[in-house]
Structures are given as C-alpha cells and as structure tokens.
Amino acid sequence: xxxxxxxxxxxxxxxxxxxxxxxxxxxxxxxxxxxxxxxxxxxxxxxxxxxxxxxxxxxxxxxxxxxxxxxxxxxxxxxxxxxxxxxxxxxxxxxxxxxxxxxxxxxxxxxxxxxxxxxxxxxxxxxxxxxxxxxxxxxxxxxxxxxxxxxxxxxxxxxxxxxxxxxxxxxxxxxxxxxxxxxxxxxxxxxxxxxxxxxxxxxxxxxxxxxxxxxxxxxxxxxxxxxxxxxxxxxxxxxxxxxxxxxxxxxxxxxxxxxxxxxxxxxxxxxxxxx
Amino acid sequence: xxxxxxxxxxxxxxxxxxxxxxxxxxxxxxxxxxxxxxxxxxxxxxxxxxxxxxxxxxxxxxxxxxxxxxxxxxxxxxxxxxxxxxxxxxxxxxxxxxxxxxxxxx
Numbered sequence: 516x517x518x519x520x521x522x523x524x525x526x527x528x529x530x531x532x533x534x535x536x537x538x539x540x541x542x543x544x545x546x547x548x549x550x551x552x553x554x555x556x557x558x559x560x561x562x563x564x565x566x567x568x569x570x571x572x573x574x575x576x577x578x579x580x581x582x583x584x585x586x587x588x589x590x591x592x593x594x595x596x597x598x599x600x601x602x603x604x605x606x607x608x609x610x611x612x613x614x615x616x617x618x619x620x621x622x623x624x625x626x627x628x629x630x631x632x633x634x635x636x637x638x639x640x641x642x643x644x645x646x647x648x649x650x651x652x653x654x655x656x657x658x659x660x661x662x663x664x665x666x667x668x669x670x671x672x673x674x675x676x677x678x679x680x681x682x683x684x685x686x687x688x689x690x691x692x693x694x695x696x697x698x699x700x701x702x703x704x705x706x707x708x709x710x711x712x713x714x715x716x717x718x719x720x721x722x723x724x725x726x727x728x729x730x731x732x733x734x735x736x737x738x739x740x741x742x743x744x745x746x747x748x749x750x751x752x753x754x755x756x757x758x759x760x761x762x763x764x765x766x767x768x769x770x771x772x773x774x775x776x777x778x779x780x781x782x783x784x785x786x787x788x789x790x
Numbered sequence: 791x792x793x794x795x796x797x798x799x800x801x802x803x804x805x806x807x808x809x810x811x812x813x814x815x816x817x818x819x820x821x822x823x824x825x826x827x828x829x830x831x832x833x834x835x836x837x838x839x840x841x842x843x844x845x846x847x848x849x850x851x852x853x854x855x856x857x858x859x860x861x862x863x864x865x866x867x868x869x870x871x872x873x874x875x876x877x878x879x880x881x882x883x884x885x886x887x888x889x890x891x892x893x894x895x896x
Contacts, residue, residue, distance in 0.1 A: 562892045564795070593868075611813045612893050614794045637868060666849065666870040670815075670882045677889050722802070725884045774802075 558587040558643070560676040564612035566590070566646055566653065578646055581683040588655065590615075591641050591663060591672040594634050604633055606660075608642065610673075616654040617642050639663035641672070722773045730766040732756050734775055737787050746779045746786025795895055796853055800883045801832025804860045814852045814862065815870070815879040818844045828852065831880045835861040842867035849874030 561580070566588070569580040577584035592610035606617045634640050644657040663669060682688075723734045736756045740747055747755075752763050767785055770776045776785045796811045797803075803812075816830030826836045826844055836852055842864055844850055849870035854862040886893040 564895075565892055609794070609796075611796045611798055637866060665873065666851070667873070667875050667878060670875070670878050673882050673893075674885060677885050677892055680889065680892055722884045724881060725888060 555584075556586045557583075558589055559583075559585060560672055560679055561585075561588050561590055562612040562673065562676050563590060563592060563608065563610045563615045565676070565680070566615055566655070567613050569646075571648075578648075581680055583683055585646055587643065588646055589641065589643050589672075590655070591639060591669050594636050594638050594640055596636060597633055599633065605654075606634065606640075608640070608655075610669075616652075617644065617657050617660070618654055619657040619660055634660065634662060639666070639669055641668070723770070723775050726769050726773060726775075727766070729758060729762050730769040730773075732758065733763060733766040734770055734787070737776060737785060744779070744786065746776075746784050748781075749783040752785075797894055798883045798886050800830045800880055801834050803883070803887070804834065804856055804862075807856045808858055808860070809856060811853065811855055811865070812862070814854075815874070815876075816850060816852075817874070817876060818846050818848055818850050821846055826850075829876075831883075836864050836867075837861060838864050838867065843869060845869065848872055849876070 559580070565580055569578045569585060571578055577586075579585070590608070590610060592608035592615075595607040595609045595614065598605040601621075603618045603620045606619070608615055608617050639662070640660050641663055642655060642657050643659045644655045646653060647656050723731060726734070733752060733756060736752060737747060740751075740755065749760060749763055752758065753760060756763075758766070767776065770785070771778070775788060777788050778784060779786050796813045797807065798813045798815070799807055800814070800816075814828060814830045814834060814836075816828040816834065818826055819829050819833060820827040821844060824838045826838055826842075828834045828836050828850060836854065837857075838844070844867060849872065851868040851870055852862060852864050853866045854864040856862055890896060
C-alpha cells in the first residue's frame with residue numbers, strides 16, 4: 516500500500532538535501548511493519564559521544580537516545596582519515612567528543628564524478644546518515660556529506676544537539692521571567708539561545724551569560740558597583756536591583772557554582788571574581 | 791573512548807586541563823616566530839608546530855596539549871578566517887561544560 520511511495524527515489528540519496536529515502540539499513544526489521552517506521556523518522560543533531568554511548572534496549576532493537584529511537588542523524592566533525600575502498604569511502608570523523616567511522620557508499624554509476632569528491636583530512640564536514648551496527652562495531656552510514664564552509668556552523672550544530680537533548684530530557688523551554696525563580700537547572704534551559712550569548716559582550720564573561728536572568732542581573736550589578744575588595748552584601752544588592760532575598764540567594768548559588776563571584780567577609784557578601 | 795576526546799575550552803579552563811588534549815577556538819592576537827597569542831576569553835600562549843599557518847586577526851582552532859605553565863603545545867591548527875563569532879564559540883564552551891552528558895567524560 517503506502518509503502519511503495521517511499522521507494523520511488525530508490526538510489527537517489529546522494530542528490531541533495533531531500534534525498535534521504537534509503538532502502539538499505541532498515542530492511543530486516545521494518546519491512547513487515549510497513550511505512551509506520553518511516554513516519555517516525557526524525558533528523559536528529561547529535562554529538563559523536565552520544566552515538567558512542569547510546570544503548571540498545573535489547574539485541575537487534577533500535578538504538579535509543581534520551582528515550583527516543585535514533586533514526587536519521589546529522590553530525591558535524593573534522594575528517595581525521597580517509598580510506599577509499601571499492602564499495603565505500605570510510606572517514607574517521609572527530610568532533611572533539613569522540614571518534615566514529617562514517618561510511619559513504621560509492622554509487623557505481625556515478626563513480627567517475629564522486630570518486631574525485633573526497634574530503635581532505637582536517638576539513639570540517641556535515642554528515643547526514645543513519646547509525647548502524649555491523650559485527651558489533653558501530654558506524655554511521657552516510658547518505659550525504661558536505662564540507663562546512665562557515666566555521667560557525669560547527670558551534671551552531673553543538674548548540675542544536677544540546678537543545679534537542681534538553682528538549683527531550685527536560686521538555687520545551689520555559690518562556691517569560693519565571694526562569695529566575697527556577698534557579699540553576701531551570702535557567703540552564705533558557706540559556707540555550709545563542710542571541711543570549713552574542714548580545715551582551717559588555718564585559719560579562721560567557722559563563723555568566725549562560726545563567727538565569729536573575730543571576731545575570733545580580734552579576735552586572737556587582738560588576739558595575741565600586742564595592743572594593745569586600746564586595747556588596749545582601750541588603751545592598753536587594754536595594755540596588757529590587758530583587759528579593761530569596762532571588763538573590765538563588766542567583767548567588769548559581770554564580771558561585773559558575774565561579775563568577777565569591778563570598779568575602781561573610782556568607783551574604785559577594786564580590787566579582789576577576790582573573 | 792576517553793582518550794580520543796578533546797574538550798573545548800577557553801582560557802579560564804586551562805588550569806583544569808593540564809597535560810590533556812583540548813580544542814581552543816580564538817582570535818590570533820600576536821605572532822612571534824613559533825609562538826602565538828590567541829584570545830579565547832583571555833589570552834593563551836600557543837607553541838606552534840611547523841605546519842601551522844596563522845594570520846594575525848583571523849580566527850583559529852587549535853588542538854593541542856596544555857603545558858604545566860598553561861601554554862598550549864599545538865598539534866594541529868586550523869585557520870578559520872575572519873567571520874568567526876567568538877561570543878558564540880565561548881558560549882559553546884560553557885554549554886559543553888554544563889551539559890557533560892553530551893560532551894565530556896567524567
């Protein structure tokens with residue numbers, strides 16, 4: 516029935532962004548189940564460490580990551596070595612979190628054009644593919660590989676992978692100002708947005724930009740006040756920022772954890788840690 | 791797999807990674823022979839290898855080993871051109887230390 520529709524692009528995987536319909540790796544398990552498997556397909560951004568550590572609930576089952584079975588994945592990494600073989604080209608890809616083999620099958624008909632199109636060691640590439648196990652060894656079967664032209668895509672990918680991980684483990688990001696009351700863990704979710712980081716380059720270290728709004732307020736108040744070596748105490752911060760005692764304590768815990776401030780004459784007096 | 795991982799760090803994290811391999815993304819501030827100063831949320835001295843080709847003002851990705859004096863011995867250096875968002879790179883370092891499940895081996 517509907518299954519036929521998924522096959523019509525059979526060998527066209529290498530063409531471009533859209534051609535991910537590959538009949539290869541899934542045949543054994545999914546044929547009987549029909550099209551439903553493909554309906555669940557997602558294209559998930561991952562780090563290589565996640566691929567190395569993801570688990571198989573039982574032998575032969577789909578590999579699971581954060582409670583979701585992994586189907587299509589995309590990763591960004593540097594080529595460490597290239598091994599051209601008769602049927603495929605095997606790349607060792609390194610993204611700083613681990614190393615994995617990526618196999619790009621060579622299309623015999625296109626061999627002439629694709630043969631020249633290998634990626635040199637040390638170039639950054641984006642890989643779209645499927646994770647598979649073969650003889651107990653995991654590799655990524657690549658549908659498509661392209662060179663990364665803008666280095667920022669590497670960082671973007673890592674943030675996207677983190678975002679998806681947090682979305683699946685902690686739920687959608689909370690919006691609005693509720694984050695300050697949420698304390699450490701809640702604030703981390705909000706911090707995922709890149710504009711957060713790019714916006715405030717005014718002397719605030721990057722590690723503070725990833726804190727909750729309350730913590731950032733408190734830090735910039737401490738940072739901009741001439742408090743001397745002793746810093747400022749709870750009452751002064753409360754007067755200056757309009758934050759409640761509770762909010763300041765939460766914010767200070769967060770900032771202390773980040774190593775952005777330190778306590779001075781007593782537990783309720785803080786100064787900015789500069790180095 | 792722990793041995794093959796190279797954590798992304800900035801200047802502030804050098805202390806915790808002495809003797810380990812790391813990735814640093816920063817801006818080349820100064821070139822002096824086989825030594826370079828790279829700004830990654832703070833200045834880092836890098837001892838270059840022969841293959842490294844850096845240009846002052848450009849972004850660079852360094853993979854290397856952190857020396858006890860907190861300089862870095864470069865294994866590979868990759869020139870990144872001028873359009874590197876350093877605030878983004880530094881944010882990624884912070885994120886990668888906060889969400890260790892995705893990036894780090896403890």
